[in-house]
Amino acid sequence: MPDRPVALVPAESADLAEVVAAPPLENLHRIGGEMFSWTDRDPQRSPALPSGGLLRYLFGSLAAPEKGGPGRTVLVAGPHSDELIGVLVDAGATVTWLLRSLTDAEECAAAHPAVTVLTGTLGKLAPDQYDLVLAADGVTRLNSAEGDQMPVGAMIDRLSLAVNAEGTLLLMHDNHFGVHHTVRLGPEGRHGTDASWYPEDSARPASRAALVDRIASAGLVADISFAAFPDPAAPAVLLSEKVLGDVASPLRPWLGSVVAQAFTAAYRGRPVLSDPRRLAGRALRAGAEDAVAGGWLVIAGSDKPRFMPHDVIVGDVHGTFTYGVDVSGSPELLVPVSEPLERAGLRRTGVPSVAAADGYLLEDRLLELCATSDVRRLRQEVIQFDSWVRDQARDGMLSGPVAVADVSDVLITRDGPVVLAVRWEPIDPVPVDTAVVRSLWQFAVRLITGARPHPWPITSSAMDLTTILLGMAGRGMTEPELRAAVDLQVAIDSAELGLRPAEQHDHKLNLLAVQPGTVPVDVVGYRELTEALWRQRYQTSHLLHMMEWTEDIIASRDRWLSKMDWEIQIYRASWPGRFLTVSRTAYRLISRDLRAARSRRRQRKAAAAAARRWRKSQKAKLPAED
Structure with a gap:
């Protein structure tokens, strides 16, 4: 358990009279193993709740009336955002929500009266079957500290058993080798967050293929599986197995652009070990994006596949806009922007005009x-x-x-x-x-x-x-x-x-x-900070070397000037030096006088020449007057 105060403990004591007078929650049922002093909805201590436009689209599509009509039974396993639950309720589904935290269950039951909220551990869930089982948060937070810890494989089997003969399972599985874990900069100890108290499971599926095999061993047939980027809790890009690892696909350049945009939006301003866009870009060029994905999303059923979405699905993390892309087709709008969005003189765009192109x-x-x-x-x-x-x-x-x-x-x-x-x-x-x-x-x-x-x-x-x-x-x-x-x-x-x-x-x-x-x-990122520090040190060392070189040049010139001044002083102090000084002074005076004499001589010659020209002009005028 964390050594810090539990986030759920209130700062002020509740009014006992209000608690007693509060009406009972008819849609809340305790099944056993619920955690009393705990919360999974604190963003400062717990992983983020599943949300985003992609999950809204998948939840709405799987619970749509054409998939089985109104009243379709749905089991939501684990903590999810309220918006995803609202999508299911709006679709007319009969929703049952399983939460391990009693306080979270009470809050959710009060916020969603039409939803049946079960509080307890997955092992205490009744052997009922549902038309749709949704576990977008994975299975990690389905265990409880108030009972025995079920391994990941057993929890996946238990969710698979909850799917009826014509039902569907949607499961998001976190990739511990994913980019989001690799670049995380923070305390990695056992008590780093409230979700770090559970033991490590060596039999946990560590790849998408292992996850699909585990679901298949439970008796379900995988309709389709995706690699999710950048984070399993808020995916912005889903890549199906049809495009994973295909470096020759015409979608590959476009995938590099949208994945980079997704990581930029998710990690802007967040401290990381290294820029995740570099790691994701290298994985895409090597065809290894499946191994470093944030998580894997599998949609499975009890019989033949019924839900086959696009090869790539892209959506807003904070919004509803979603579109799909196929290798052989043009982008298709799946969910439009809920309302025209304009900010800072810009308008939100729609579906790109092209995605699959050679170049x-x-x-x-x-x-x-x-x-x-x-x-x-x-x-x-x-x-x-x-x-x-x-x-x-x-x-x-x-x-x-x-x-x-x-x-x-x-x-x-x-x-x-x-x-x-x-x-x-x-x-x-x-x-x-x-x-x-x-x-x-x-x-x-x-x-x-x-x-x-x-x-x-x-x-x-x-x-x-x-x-x-x-x-x-x-x-x-x-x-x-x-x-x-x-x-x-x-x-x-x-x-x-x-x-x-x-x-x-x-x-x-x-x-x-x-x-x-x-x-x-x-x-x-820490790596980028290190590179920036190295460049600053390089510039500093370069400037220091330039300063040292300049100082050496100045010192060298000072030495030579001092030496020349010393020699001049010696020459001036000796009789030969004095004779040379007097001779140089006399030479300067004589040269000055000679220059002045030559100047006066040139002036006199110029004046005489001007006088001769004037006399000649006067003599030329006399015969003309006679």
Whole structure:
């Protein structure tokens, strides 16, 4: 048990009269093994509750009336967010919710009168069967400290037994080798969180294939299985087994973009060991994304598969927007945005126009060319990008997703560049120069903050690199244009994160101050901090060496000047030195007098010549007068 005070203990004692007078909760049933002084709904001490647009779509689709009509029996195992329970209730399902915490069960029973809430451990659950069993939180928090600890495999078998002959099981299983565990920066001891008290299970399924086999051994047939990114509690991208490991898939460039966006949104401002986008990107290029996924989601049934969603499903973590993508088809809207969302002068976009296409991401190619110092091909790519962006403009103004797309959102195909997944678009058109400067400036920031190799000195700032990249396309940049581009980036980040005016101001100052030694401005990892510290130490040592060299040069010149002054003083103190001094003084005086004499002589000659010319002119006039 944690050695800190339990989060559920109230700070103030409750009014006994109010507790006695409170009406009984008819929809709350204690089945045994419930935990009294415990809570699974404290975000500071417990893992996050399952939520997000993806889970809302899956819950709503599985509990839809066409899947069995109103009144379909549903068992929700473990803590879930209230919004997911609301989706099931709105679909007309008869919901039974199993929770191990008594206090959580009381709160949920009061908040959802139409839901039957069971409080206790999974081992005490009655042998009933349901049309739909949902365990998006996994099975870890179905055990109770008030009874025997069931192993993970046994809990999976128990959930499988709760599925009737035509029922469906949805199970999310946490991957302990996932990126979210690998990059976590925090206390890893036994008492790090309230969820760390249970023992480690060596027989726990450690891969997606092992999880599917375990469910199959319980008598269910897996309809489909997904790898979830970035976090199993709030998945934003689900990859089915059809695209997992297929490095030749035309969806691979687009997957790299959407997975990077998902990790950026999930880990922005969170301390981590290393940037999770690098690990996920390398896994996607190697076809090993299944091994490092945040978790695995399996949908299984008792007979033939009935629910076959898309190959890839992408959704908002804080919203309802969800769309699906197939390898052989175009993106399809599954759940629209609940209401028009406009922030900081930007509007939330919809389904991307293209996902499956042969080509390469422009950012990957630029990073490769910078690493190999191939300036010629780098210039060609920058010119092509600049020309394409300007071709999209009308009267020098850009509208739509292309106005806020940077090089990480552009796919280069045989038919030309196309924009992949962009979450926002400007309400009012943006000047094309501002859009181009922002795209290249954003790439320069990633070069510097990510310590990426490039052909230019490491002391170049983001503004210097942007000027160089624009110069490759024959363009220039002024300081007002750079500030306008940074303002556009601040607007994008504000729309994504909901920054307040004071936070926007600080964020803008951080962006303008990017230079070698600056940490990443979005996801700050310990490794990136170490790299930034190394770059700062390199600059400091370089400056120290320059100072030492300058001091050596100055000292050397002082020594030579002192030596020359010493020699001069010796010469002046001796008779030969005095004779040389007098001779030099006499030489200077004689030379001065000779120069003055020659000057007077030239003046006299010039005056005599002028007089002769005047006399000749006067003699020439006399015969003419006669």
